[in-house]
Amino acid sequence: MSSRLLSAGYPVSVYNRSPERTVALREAGATVASSPAALLTQADVVFLMVSDDQAVRELFTGPEGLLQAQATGKLLINMSTVSPGVSREMAVLCQAQGHTYLDAPVSGSVKQAESGQLVIMVGGEESGFAQAQPLFEHLGKLARYLGPTGNGNVAKLALNTLLGFQAQGLAEALLFAQQHQLQTNDLMELINNSALGSVFIKLKGEAVQGENYAAAFALKLLAKDLRLAQAEGLATPLAETVVQTFQQAEPALGKRM
Secondary structure, X not given: OHHHHHHOOOOOEEOOOOHHHHHHHHHOOOEEOOOHHHHHXXXXXXXXXXXXXXXXXXXXXXXXXXHHOOXXXXXXXXXXXXXXXXXXXXXXXXXXXXXXXXXXXXXXXHHHHHHOOEEEEEEEOHHHHHHHHHHHHHHEEEEEEOOOOOHHHHHHHHHHHHHHHHHHHHHHHHHHHHHOOOOHHHHHHHHHOOOOOOHHHHHHHXXXXXXXXXXXXXXXXXXXXXXXXXXXXXXXXXXXXXXXHHHHHHHHHHHHO
């Protein structure tokens, strides 16, 4: 996403807790900041993309966090998949310093980020969304304003819940077919040409057919997202089964690795 903003002609400053990950962007023309606080003084708009609530709090409120900067009037856009609660918490802290906070998680993986085809779901002040819209146009094919702070996070948890349903459903259907000596290739052709076909099913089916199990999205992150959805009240029978499956798979995967 940073590369797309650079390509669009925007001056970009970057910070990463793992400094080696900034090398390629520096070589592409980005400025590297020494801390989140330093970054905020260099930019009018700051995007964050980290793994969980703890990382968000650290970047905002840590000793060199964003909110330690002597600055005001900035737009802070948190694109992480985190709880609605942490977004509401950070929005209050930002407002106290004269900043605007948006929660704007995305749907899409590496390929969609590289091609600017992400789907962006946004909660927060509508004026902040309007300010961010020209930047969103370089990052995604759709940016939708969804209302108050936290609503973008809720939407992302809903999408990732469905992702968990589809991943488990496809796996169970393929296992059932294999138990009855049906070829995976044949079943995938039927699925892809039926009303059940989708981009996700097609891509994951091709991966299974090619025995390519490299993760585009880490299992531990989907397990985390399902826990967040459960904490927000997701308690349907199917959801409980999927949550349990992914929680059980997470430590099992760690043992194999």
